[in-house]
Amino acid sequence: MTGDPILEVSNLHTHFSTDRGLIRSVNGVSLSIGRGRTLGVVGESGSGKTVLARSIMGLLPSANVYRSGSVVFEDVDLTKMDPKALRKLFGARIAMVFQDPMTALNPVMRVGHQITESLRLHLHMSRHDARESAVALLTQVGIPSPEMALTQFPGQLSGGMRQRVMIAVALACSPRLLLADEPTTGLDATVQAQVLDLLQDLQHERHMAMILVTHDIGVVASRADVIAVMYAGRIVEIAPAKSLFTAPMMPYTYGLLNSIPKITTASHTRLTSIPGRPPDPLAVGSGCEFAPRCAYARDRCIDQRPPLAPSRTPGHKFACWYPLDGQKVLESHPFLQPRDRESKRR
Amino acid sequence: MTDLRVVVGRGRRRVTAVAGVSFSIFPGETLGLVGESGCGKTTTARAIVQLEDIASGSVVVDGIDLGELDRGSLRLLRRRVQMIFQDPISSLNPRRRVRDIVAEPLNIWNIGSKSDREETVVRLLDAVGMDPESTLDRRPGEFSGGQCQRISIARALAISPNLLVCDEIVSALDVSVQAQIINLLEDIKAEFGLTVLFIAHDLAVVKAISDRIAVMYLGRICEIGPSDTICGEPAHPYTNALMASAAPTSLDTAPKTTRLPGEPPNLLNPPQGCRFSNRCPRAKDRCHIEEPQLSECGKDHLVACHFPTLAKTDDLRS
Ligand SMILES: Nc1ncnc2c1ncn2[C@@H]1O[C@H](COP(=O)(O)OP(=O)(O)OP(=O)(O)O)[C@@H](O)[C@H]1O
Ligand SMILES: Nc1ncnc2c1ncn2[C@@H]1O[C@H](COP(=O)(O)OP(=O)(O)OP(=O)(O)O)[C@@H](O)[C@H]1O
Ligand code: SF4
Ligand code: SF4
Ligand SMILES: [Mg+2]
Ligand SMILES: [Mg+2]
Numbered sequence: 001m002t003g004d005p006i007l008e009v010s011n012l013h014t015h016f017s018t019d020r021g022l023i024r025s026v027n028g029v030s031l032s033i034g035r036g037r038t039l040g041v042v043g044e045s046g047s048g049k050t051v052l053a054r055s056i057m058g059l060l061p062s063a064n065v066y067r068s069g070s071v072v073f074e075d076v077d078l079t080k081m082d083p084k085a086l087r088k089l090f091g092a093r094i095a096m097v098f099q100d101p102m103t104a105l106n107p108v109m110r111v112g113h114q115i116t117e118s119l120r121l122h123l124h125m126s127r128h129d130a131r132e133s134a135v136a137l138l139t140q141v142g143i144p145s146p147e148m149a150l151t152q153f154p155g156q157l158s159g160g161m162r163q164r165v166m167i168a169v170a171l172a173c174s175p176r177l178l179l180a181d182e183p184t185t186g187l188d189a190t191v192q193a194q195v196l197d198l199l200q201d202l203q204h205e206r207h208m209a210m211i212l213v214t215h216d217i218g219v220v221a222s223r224a225d226v227i228a229v230m231y232a233g234r235i236v237e238i239a240p241a242k243s244l245f246t247a248p249m250m251p252y253t254y255g256l257l258n259s260i261p262k263i264t265t266a267s268h269t270r271l272t273s274i275p276g277r278p279p280d281p282l283a284v285g286s287g288c289e290f291a292p293r294c295a296y297a298r299d300r301c302i303d304q305r306p307p308l309a310p311s312r313t314p315g316h317k318f319a320c321w322y323p324l325d326g327q328k329v330l331e332s333h334p335f336l337q338p339r340d341r342e343s344k345r346r
Numbered sequence: 347m348t349d350l351r352v353v354v355g356r357g358r359r360r361v362t363a364v365a366g367v368s369f370s371i372f373p374g375e376t377l378g379l380v381g382e383s384g385c386g387k388t389t390t391a392r393a394i395v396q397l398e399d400i401a402s403g404s405v406v407v408d409g410i411d412l413g414e415l416d417r418g419s420l421r422l423l424r425r426r427v428q429m430i431f432q433d434p435i436s437s438l439n440p441r442r443r444v445r446d447i448v449a450e451p452l453n454i455w456n457i458g459s460k461s462d463r464e465e466t467v468v469r470l471l472d473a474v475g476m477d478p479e480s481t482l483d484r485r486p487g488e489f490s491g492g493q494c495q496r497i498s499i500a501r502a503l504a505i506s507p508n509l510l511v512c513d514e515i516v517s518a519l520d521v522s523v524q525a526q527i528i529n530l531l532e533d534i535k536a537e538f539g540l541t542v543l544f545i546a547h548d549l550a551v552v553k554a555i556s557d558r559i560a561v562m563y564l565g566r567i568c569e570i571g572p573s574d575t576i577c578g579e580p581a582h583p584y585t586n587a588l589m590a591s592a593a594p595t596s597l598d599t600a601p602k603t604t605r606l607p608g609e610p611p612n613l614l615n616p617p618q619g620c621r622f623s624n625r626c627p628r629a630k631d632r633c634h635i636e637e638p639q640l641s642e643c644g645k646d647h648l649v650a651c652h653f654p655t656l657a658k659t660d661d662l663r664s
């Protein structure tokens with residue numbers, strides 16, 4: 001990514017020790033993000049996206065967690081900061097939108113209070129100013145009657161409204177970096193578009209960098225500058241959006257792209273999916289984690305793990321011994337062939 | 347399983363979340379339900395599974411009006427109707443092990459011997475793409491959102507219900523697992539003759555699985571019809587807008603700039619006349635006065651609009 005990075009993550013590992021053994025959720029992730037840029041993170045459920053985001057923020061359960069590596073935000077290593085200093089940073093300079101709004105919002109505190117609290121703490125606003133800002137924020141995220149929403153408890157809002165409240169809380173203090181974990185999951189298409197537009201506008205306005213974690217590739221396709229694909233706690237491919245979609249190198253990325261249902265496809269068409277399931281996070285392999293599900297796997301893949309290495313395209317890196325041939329992909333690529341595919345009922 | 351009819355109206359803080367909704371789901375059918383966030387999809391679903399009190403109207407399952415049943419018969423009926431929730435993480439008990447969570451309905455209904463139950467649990471976990479061996483003794487907190495969702499699907503399928511109500515069950519899943527789950531549902535449906543009400547906000551996903559789709563706006567159904575018709579030739583302006591803002595299918599298509607004007611209206615104070623009239627690009631005087639009723643506009647195709655699109659629409663998508 002160009003420009004001096006606002007965030008630089010190097011060789012981040014996060015492991016949980018459980019009574020069944022060590023769960024390796026994040027395994028040596030390195031990435032950087034420039035000021036005002038957007039990094040999309042996609043990957044299968046359980047691939048470690050949420051744990052990665054939480055590790056960056058240092059928001060992990062306190063017991064039985066092992067984190068190593070460095071997270072440098074504006075020249076400070078967050079992993080070396082004391083909790084008190086961290087708390088001051090969060091909300092004000094870095095904010096996070098959580099995947100599960102119900103557990104992230106305080107269920108017994110009125111929505112209004114949750115927003116104004118952060119404004120008053122970080123920006124030292126008066127009660128009255130904080131309230132006005134809160135109304136403005138809720139209006140910006142498209143809550144129909146913000147005054148009323150302020151007096152409600154999270155449980156009284158629909159799933160989508162809770163999500164928007166989360167976003168309002170996160171944006172309250174104009175952070176420099178926003179980590180958004182599935183910010184639009186659960187929102188319908190029109191609201192999703194609105195919320196993403198809003199995030200993008202605010203981002204430009206405030207020059208805010210954003211890490212957009214999502215399982216919906218459609219969300220990041222047109223909005224992220226760079227997209228990272230995670231598999232089993234590692235980044236297996238990272239590239240500028242266009243390059244990733246037009247010429248994915250790693251078979252897993254290709255599989256993901258191929259699984260996207262399209263509105264132009266006839267109903268009850270069998271969807272394409274990647275066979276098999278992700279590896280047991282307890283197992284430690286020495287080869288490519290995707291090998292058991294990969295149609296291109298050979299002996300080498302099982303013995304040796306491919307490193308994340310650059311391709312010919314600038315900024316495009318992938319981890320695969322036998323990458324896909326760009327041409328071959330182009331022919332059958334769903335993104336490039338939005339017209340009806342014939343029914344593939346098995 | 348015959349005709350299921352739902353007419354719900356509910357007042358809470360004077361909010362009527364669902365204001366007179368009627369539709370039928372036929373045996374073996376999958377009905378998709380889409381609509382703006384907060385329009386009352388979850389409330390409708392909760393009414394069907396009796397988790398929400400019904401202010402007026404009725405829910406009829408297999409010809410039996412749920413409102414007229416005593417507690418005992420309701421309990422029996424509930425076994426035939428299972429719901430999977432939007433929020434997987436908080437709908438699972440964090441203190442219990444996966445094996446007990448999935449077996450819970452079997453225990454409640456006292457189905458099978460202990461070893462039968464164990465077997466069923468293993469089979470179901472396998473069916474939803476989880477490795478039984480490494481999951482059985484873990485607790486929900488150790489799983490990702492998507493993994494929790496698969497566990498709750500396994501739980502709902504444990505007692506082979508007739509009607510399965512799925513509220514945004516794939517919204518939290520990545521595309522590949524989403525595809526697996528949808529294919530799985532299609533298989534299970536075929537195998538057990540299951541009837542499904544499938545709620546989601548992603549039109550492409552809903553279309554993939556549904557025979558018919560109902561579109562909801564502000565507590566009412568505004569259009570209902572065969573999936574291909576709803577997605578290909580939507581008649582209601584709101585459905586049109588939904589289609590237009592669906593994620594771009596091609597990379598080169600910039601994010602769609604056609605956005606609905608205005609704010610989603612307030613349930614406390616719905617617009618006069620047609621509920622969509624304050625945002626509808628096609629609204630005329632009549633729309634602000636008279637509320638349109640669902641009426642036939644094509645084969646099995648109902649729309650609630652005074653000025654529906656009847657001819658094939660322009661392709662708004664690309
Ligand atoms: N507190 C914890 N203790 C033990 N294991 C955990 C804990 N939190 C997460 N994990 C494990 O870490 C792995 C990664 O989980 P994570 O929540 O990051 O997935 P994700 O990529 O966000 O998935 P999703 O798309 O479903 O949200 C999973 O295998 C999960 O079981
Ligand atoms: N317990 C409650 N108290 C007050 N209002 C409520 C309550 N539950 C739901 N509502 C309101 O009812 C409306 C419909 O909510 P519902 O959860 O059914 O929407 P939904 O269509 O499922 O939305 P989403 O797609 O966001 O999940 C919302 O405006 C919501 O605020
Ligand atoms: S390294 Fe081998 S197994 Fe891994 S993705 Fe590439 S071809 Fe497949
Ligand atoms: S009735 Fe009028 S306002 Fe309502 S959707 Fe139809 S054209 Fe639009
Ligand atoms: Mg997650
Ligand atoms: Mg809902």
